[in-house]
Amino acid sequence: MKKLSLRTRVLTGTIAATALAAGTFGAVSANAATPAAAPAAAVAKADAENKNTMESTHLTIEAATKAAQATLDAAEKENQRVSVAVVDRNGNTLVTLRGDGAGPQSYEAAQKKAYTAVSWNAPTSELAKRLANAPTLKDIPGTLFLGGGAPLTAKGAPIAGIGVAGAPSGDLDEKFAQAGVATLGK
Numbered sequence: 722m723k724k725l726s727l728r729t730r731v732l733t734g735t736i737a738a739t740a741l742a743a744g745t746f747g748a749v750s751a752n753a754a755t756p757a758a759a760p761a762a763a764v765a766k767a768d769a770e771n772k773n774t775m776e777s778t779h780l781t782i783e784a785a786t787k788a789a790q791a792t793l794d795a796a797e798k799e800n801q802r803v804s805v806a807v808v809d810r811n812g813n814t815l816v817t818l819r820g821d822g823a824g825p826q827s828y829e830a831a832q833k834k835a836y837t838a839v840s841w842n843a844p845t846s847e848l849a850k851r852l853a854n855a856p857t858l859k860d861i862p863g864t865l866f867l868g869g870g871a872p873l874t875a876k877g878a879p880i881a882g883i884g885v886a887g888a889p890s891g892d893l894d895e896k897f898a899q900a901g902v903a904t905l906g907k
Contacts, residue, residue, distance in 0.1 A: 777810065780873060780881040784905055785815040788873070788883055792901030793818050796888065803887035803897060806831040808839055810880050812863065820887070827887035834894070835884030836863050838870030842879040845870035846895050869894025871902050 780788075785807040796803040802822035807815045814835075819828050834845050841848055846868035852858055859866050865884075868891020873881040883901045885894040 778875040778878070778880050780807070780809060780815065782815060785809075785881065788881075788901035788905050789816040789818050791904035792883055792885060792897050793820050795900035796820060796885065796893075796897045799893070801888040801893060801897070802827075803885050803894065804828045804831040805897075805901070806835045806884045807901070808832065808835040808882050808884070810839060812836040812839060812882075815881070823887045830865055830867070830886035831869070831884040833863060833865035833884065834867065834870030834886060834898075835882035836870075837865055837882070838872045838884065838898075839879045839882030840864065842872045842874065844868070844872070844895055844899075845884075846891060849891070867891045867894075869898060871895060871898040873902055873905060 789805045789807050792805045793803065796805075797820065802820050802824070804817065804819045804823045804827035806817045806828075809815055814832055817828065817832065837845050837848060845866060848858070848870075849866040849868060852866055858864070867886075869886055869888075870882055870884045872879045873883065883898040885898045888894045888897065
């Protein structure tokens with residue numbers, strides 16, 4: 722058997738490797754593109770027929786910012802130093818504003834009030850009244866059952882919560898939170 726030169730062996734190996742890579746790439750590309758379309762359509766059809774999914778409404782960051790600013794403006798008109806928090810349906814903070822001179826505790830309290838309002842789809846002043854019959858509600862992490870939280874709803878379902886803290890009373894905090902809710906209703 723005749724021994725091939727180094728140049729011939731390198732050239733033959735390169736051609737073989739290129740052909741193998743092109744074939745593998747083509748097969749992978751063809752396999753990756755084709756089956757993806759069929760399952761997506763099947764899942765969409767199954768979800769529509771079986772009601773496995775649902776659409777939900779979410780507050781935009783622009784709307785959350787508008788509501789937070791309107792809330793802070795309402796408090797400032799009455800010379801109140803507050804913090805405002807807007808959370809989404811899942812309790813994730815979208816916007817927080819700490820007004821000039823607001824106490825250090827108000828930031829966290831506003832977030833907890835917003836979370837509490839959206840979690841139960843009710844103003845926190847109403848929820849605070851429920852503590853007489855269910856005192857362990859206050860033990861749920863992340864909640865605060867004091868006036869100052871108001872839910873935002875769409876089609877009857879909660880989509881966000883606004884929490885305010887720092888005014889001398891929960892009634893005032895809640896009044897300001899409702900001003901933010903009202904702004905989005907306009």
